[in-house]
Amino acid sequence: MSTPLTYDDIVKNLDDLPSLPAVVMELLNSIDQEEVDISVLAKKVSHDSALTAKTLRLANSSLYGLQVKVTTIQQAITFLGFQTTRNLITAAAVTGCFAEGRCEGFDHKRFWRHSIATAACAKVLARQMRFNQDYAFTAGLLHDIGRLVLVACFPQQYAQAIAHRDAHDCSMLEAERAVLGIDHVDAGMALAEHWNFSDTMRLAIGGHHDPETPGAGFLAAIIHVADAMVHALDLAQMPDGLVPPVSTVAWTALALNEETCLQLFRETELQFGEIAMVLLS
Structure with a gap:
């Protein structure tokens, strides 16, 4: 034993x-704060293309029932709100973070x-x-x-x-x-x-x-x-x-x-x- x-x-x-991408750490740390500069965060996330792609696929899923197709993080924030988009980014990042097997x-x-x-x-x-x-x-x-x-x-x-x-x-x-x-x-x-x-x-x-x-x-x-x-x-x-x-x-x-x-x-x-x-x- x-x-x-x-x-x-x-x-x-x-x-x-x-470690999670720096921008995701920032999102997690700010979850209880209302005042966050959304455009700055959107810009930071968009530098990570894999994370952006996964986040946008989630945003466009039937889970959210959007009538329009969102193609940028900024649009996702506009249509889904900041809280929800932050969630999707976190989900996309965390699920890809740990090595398998x-x-x-x-x-x-x-x-x-x-x-x-x-x-x-x-x-x-x-x-x-x-x-x-x-x-x-x-x-x-x-x-x-x-x-x-x-x-x-x-x-x-x-x-x-x-x-x-x-x-x-x-x-x-x-x-x-x-x-x-x-x-x-x-x-x-x-x-x-x-x-x-x-x-x-x-x-x-x-x-x-x-x-x-x-x-x-x-x-x-x-x-x-x-x-x-x-x-x-x-x-x-x-x-x-x-x-x-x-x-x-x-x-x-x-x-x-x-x-x-x-x-x-x-x-x-x-x-x-x-x-x-x-x-x-």
Whole structure:
């Protein structure tokens, strides 16, 4: 059995991780600020042609139902608004940021399928709750980002955790704690700190498994329920088909009925297909 890892071990390894384009870091750091010079940001993003292409494909997807075809970042901002465009840029950048295939048993594509499905579901849920859909989408996309940190920094140990999960038929969270001594929530929080995520994002990542923790915030409850719904729908076709237990506190806070749930499922499935096609192609 390997020596348990600590939070400090993660922090020490964060500098070895791939870094996001500078403009994306700027976008993530400014998520809670209203005053941002949009034209300057649009210009900066357009210098990265791959990022621009992916962002515009998302903007033109049926997810947003635009009647016009947008061909520049500035146009996307005009038609979709700054918040939404910032989200799309973040989604396009983060999904292309981590290298694949360094950890035995970890399926990179399935990981992103689950994250994208959670983002889609969180966005639909947020609209239902009259909560900021853009925060929900980004938090849904990044809620499990700590797994990528563990896979990138400690591939051998994480492979052991995956083997442990398969052998003991437990959740990945339990397997991480048993084998590594820490879990992907700890790793996600370390990365959120390192990448200067806003407090809003940090709380959602930190609380998505325990939304009843005091101060976890409403966004954590949305991500928690979206995560469970997506597991139930099995959009990512995960080998560990376990649906995580849903917190009664979070479920009660969202006050969903059966009819609303069915509608959420339908919309999530539709949006997921569209977003996955753009982000994972």
